[in-house]
Amino acid sequence: MKTFSCQCGSTLHFANSKCVSCSLLLGFIPEEQQLSAFTKNRNGQLQASSNGLLYRQCKNYSQYDVCNWMVPIQDSHELCVSCRLTETIPNLADENNIKLWFRMEQAKRRLLYTLLKLNLPVINRFTDPISGLGFAFLKDQVEDEFGNELTVKNYVSTGHNAGLITINLDEADSASRIQMREMMQERYRTLVGHFRHESGHYFWDRLIKNSPRLDEFRALFGDERLDYADAMRQYYQNGPSNNWQNVWISAYASMHPWEDWAETWAHYLHMVDTLETANDFQFSVSGNLVANPLVNSADYSQTYTSTSFTHLFNDWCRLTAVLNALNRSMGMDDAYPFVISITALDKLRFVHEIITGDNGDISA
Known part of the structure; x- marks a missing residue:
């Protein structure tokens, strides 16, 4: 994630809605992937300092302050392109749900930023009911409206189904998420990580399911036609495979080829987003400037080459070694508690090839 600049010269961050220096309203323009300051013209309309065009705040920005994205003035829709993807809100x-909803939308916007940077399709399910992407943020129903415990409880499972990504609202509550992380014996569990993982399931349908590279996928990840329910039951009864570190990028990835793909996909998004952040701050390791994989440059061609992935991965290894060392110095858990085996590396390379290849024909 890169930083931006206000018209007053101050540094702006992706989540900002007001400049702390000049107090101007800020808004993200997804069409230009730009965070801009806004002033009002003589007609009271918001004009972007970045391009001089007119916009209005997303309804969820002006009414609930859970968004900071803008809508072009000529667009009749009340919601921005990010909020249009959310089909169910809590x-x-x-009132506590508003805070949790804000965190959900913030994590979703971080996901969308990276998807747009990678030129991946982001289309809502109203525009494309067959292949579109949607989100539902739901809460476990364990009490009635009066606070009485329900006899029949409704628990929400985070997951993906036919383009709709459902995420349990409790994942936006830090205490609940950490409790679940400990119960599931996971070393890494974050809200943005959920979004990246579940988007992997969505893009498997879009990029792999009917592609010429399906056989190659099966050779690397396994046959996705294996019974998923049985694989899940065995995983939760018996735990991950004993040698999972030698084959999979995480323990959960060993459950089923679909989960292996989604975990690998999420890790790739972790990599490119974090590397862009490091590059934006001109971060160097042992004299080597970390390159930005989200731009078309001599370092990373948008057309896949083995060199581009090798450079990306080498930067990632150097960077995560520093990140983990810094966290340990602060007495915190490792920022990146994973060791990537040769097999997992081949899977990451495959994801890189799929994303940076020709995405022109990606109908599900």
């Missing part, structure tokens, strides 16, 4: 009668 019950806002509970």
Whole structure:
């Protein structure tokens, strides 16, 4: 994630909605992938300092302050392209849900930023009911409206189904998420990580399911036609395979080829987003400037080459070694608690090839 600049010269961050120096309203323009300051013209309309065009705030920005994206003035839709993807929001009668909803939308926007940078398709399910992407943020139903415990409880499972990504609202609550992380014996569990993982399932349908590279996928990840319910039951009964570190990028990836793909996909998004951040701050390791994989440059060609992935991965190894060392110095857990085996590396390279290849024909 890169930083931006206000018209006053101050540094702006992706989540900002107001410049702390000049107090101007800020808004992200997804069409240009730019965070801009806004002033009002003589007609009271918001004009972007970055391009001089007119915009208005997303309804979820002006009404609930859970968004900071803008809508072009000529667009009749009340919501920005990010909020249009959210099909179900939590019950806002509970004030705490507004805070959790904000965190959900913020993590989703981080995901979308990277997807757009990678030129991946982001189309809502109203525009494309067959192949579109949507989100539902739901909460476990364990009490009635009066606070009485329900006899029949409804628990929400985070997952993906036919383009709709559902995420349990409790994942936006830090205490609940950490409790679940400990119970599941996971070393890494974050809200943006959920979004990246579940987007992997969506893009498997879009990029792999009917592609000429399906056989290659099966050779690397396994046959996705294996019974998923049985694989999940065995994983939760018996735990991951004993040698998972030698084959898979995480323990959960060993459950089923679909989960292996989604975990690998999420890790690739972790890599490119974090490397862009490091590059934006001109971060160097042992004199080597970390390159930005989200730009078309001599370092990373948008057309796949073995050199581009090798450079990306070498930068990632150097960077995560520093990140983990810094965290340990602060008495914190490793920022990146993973060791990538040769087999997992081949899978990451495959994801890189799929993303940086020709995405022109990606119908599901």
